Amino acid sequence: MNSNILFYIIISILLIQFIIEAVLEHLNAKRYTDTVPSELSDVFDKEEYQKSQEYKKTNYRFGMLSAVFSLCLTLIFLIFGGFDWVDTIARGYSDSPIVIALIFFGIIMIGNDIVTTPFSYYHTFVIEEKFGFNKSTRKLFWADKIKGWVMMMVLGGGMLALIIWFFQWAGTHFWIYAWALIAVFTLFMNLFYSKLIVPLFNKQTPLAEGSLKSKIEAYAKNVGFELKNIFVIDGSKRSTKANAYFSGFGKEKRITLYDTLINDLDEDEIVAVLAHEVGHYKRKHIIFNLSASILLTGLTLFILSIFINNPEVSLAIGVSQPSFHAALIGFGILYSPISEITGLVMNAMSRKFEFQADDFAKKTFAPKPLIMSLKKLSKNSLSNLTPHPAYVFMHYSHPTLISRIQNLKA
Ligand SMILES: [Zn+2]
Numbered sequence: 001m002n003s004n005i006l007f008y009i010i011i012s013i014l015l016i017q018f019i020i021e022a023v024l025e026h027l028n029a030k031r032y033t034d035t036v037p038s039e040l041s042d043v044f045d046k047e048e049y050q051k052s053q054e055y056k057k058t059n060y061r062f063g064m065l066s067a068v069f070s071l072c073l074t075l076i077f078l079i080f081g082g083f084d085w086v087d088t089i090a091r092g093y094s095d096s097p098i099v100i101a102l103i104f105f106g107i108i109m110i111g112n113d114i115v116t117t118p119f120s121y122y123h124t125f126v127i128e129e130k131f132g133f134n135k136s137t138r139k140l141f142w143a144d145k146i147k148g149w150v151m152m153m154v155l156g157g158g159m160l161a162l163i164i165w166f167f168q169w170a171g172t173h174f175w176i177y178a179w180a181l182i183a184v185f186t187l188f189m190n191l192f193y194s195k196l197i198v199p200l201f202n203k204q205t206p207l208a209e210g211s212l213k214s215k216i217e218a219y220a221k222n223v224g225f226e227l228k229n230i231f232v233i234d235g236s237k238r239s240t241k242a243n244a245y246f247s248g249f250g251k252e253k254r255i256t257l258y259d260t261l262i263n264d265l266d267e268d269e270i271v272a273v274l275a276h277e278v279g280h281y282k283r284k285h286i287i288f289n290l291s292a293s294i295l296l297t298g299l300t301l302f303i304l305s306i307f308i309n310n311p312e313v314s315l316a317i318g319v320s321q322p323s324f325h326a327a328l329i330g331f332g333i334l335y336s337p338i339s340e341i342t343g344l345v346m347n348a349m350s351r352k353f354e355f356q357a358d359d360f361a362k363k364t365f366a367p368k369p370l371i372m373s374l375k376k377l378s379k380n381s382l383s384n385l386t387p388h389p390a391y392v393f394m395h396y397s398h399p400t401l402i403s404r405i406q407n408l409k410a
Pocket of ligand 1: 276277280354357
C-alpha cells in the first residue's frame with residue numbers, strides 16, 4: 001500500500017479514536033446527577049456526593065482540554081513533518097541505527113513530557129489539591145519525574161537497543177528474540193517489582209505485629225494460603241486515595257497495603273479486601289493475566305515483523321528515510337484499532353475475574369465487610385457511581401460498585 005494512503009489511514013485512526021473517546025466521556029458526563037443512588041445512601045451524604053460530582057465534572061472538562069491539545073499536537077507533528085525533523089537531527093549524530101533510534105525516541109519522549117508536564121502539574125496541584133486528595137509536594141513531584149526519566153532511559157532504552165540489535169542480526173525473525181526478551185522482562189518485573197522499583201518511590205515496611213496481622217494470618221491459614229510477606233507502603237505521602245495489591249507468585253508473592261487503607265478501614269474490612277486479593281490468586285487470575293499479556297505481546301511482535309521491512313509504513317509518518325524506529329511508530333498507530341479490541345476482551349475478562357474474587361471473599365470470609373470496604377474506598381476516591389454502560393464496556397477493568405454490591409448481596 002502506498003504511503004500516502006497509509007498517512008490518511010493514520011490520521012483517520014487518530015480522529016476516529018478521539019471522537020469515540022469524546023462521545024463516551026460526554027455520555028458519562030450527562031449522567032452526573034445530584035442525587036445519591038439509593039443503594040449507597042448509607043455512606044454518601046448529600047453534600048459529599050455533590051462534591052464528588054463536582055470533582056468528576058472538573059476532571060471531565062480538564063480531560064477533554066488535554067485530549068484536544070494532544071490530538072492537535074500529534075496532527076501538527078504528522079502533517080508538518082515533525083518526525084522527519086527529529087529523524088534528521090538524530091541522523092546528524094551517528095550512523096548507527098541503534099544510536100539514531102535512541103536519540104529519535106529520546107527527543108520525542110522528552111519533548112512530549114515537557115509539553116504534557118504542565119497538565120499533570122495542574123492536575124496534581126490544582127484539581128487534586130482543591131478536592132483534598134493531594135499530599136504530594138512540589139519537590140516530590142519533580143523527584144518522581146526525574147526518577148521516571150532515568151528509569152525510562154535505562155529500561156526502555158536498553159530494551160529498544162536490544163530489539164534493534166536482534167533485528168540487525170536476525171532480520172524479520174527478530175520478533176522471536178524480542179518476544180523472549182519481553183517475556184523474561186515481564187516475569188522478572190512481576191516477581192521483583194516490589195523489591196527493585198517500588199523502593200525508588202516509596203518506603204515499604206513489614207506489617208507490625210498486632211491484631212490486624214493476627215487476623216490476616218488466621219484468615220490466610222484458614223484458606224490454605226501461604227503468606228509470609230505483608231507490607232505497608234507509605235502511599236499517604238502522595239495522595240489520600242487508598243489501595244491494596246498483590247504481586248509476584250511462588251515464594252515472591254506479597255501483599256502490599258497502603259497506609260491510607262489501614263487508616264480508613266476497620267480490621268475486618270481490610271481482611272475482606274485481602275480475601276478478595278487471595279481470591280484472584282486462588283482462581284489463577286494472576287497467572288492467566290500474565291500468560292495472556294505475554295501471548296498478546298507475541299502476536300503483536302509477529303504482526304510487526306510482517307510489516308517492519310515495508311518502507312511505506314515508515315514513510316507514512318512523513319520521514320524521508322525508512323527505518324526500524326519510524327516503522328515502529330507507524331505500526332504503533334496502524335495497529336492501535338486491533339489493540340483496542342484485545343483491550344476490550346481483556347477488560348471483559350477482568351470484570352468477570354473481579355466478580356469471581358468477590359465471590360471467593362464472600363464464601364471464605366464474609367460479604368458485609370467487603371461491601372463496606374468497597375463503599376468506603378469508592379467514597380474516598382470519589383469514583384463514579386453511575387457510569388454509562390457503554391463507558392463501562394469500553395474502559396472499566398472493574399465492575400461498577402453497584403453491580404459488585406448486588407453480586408455480594410445475592
Ligand atoms: Zn480485584
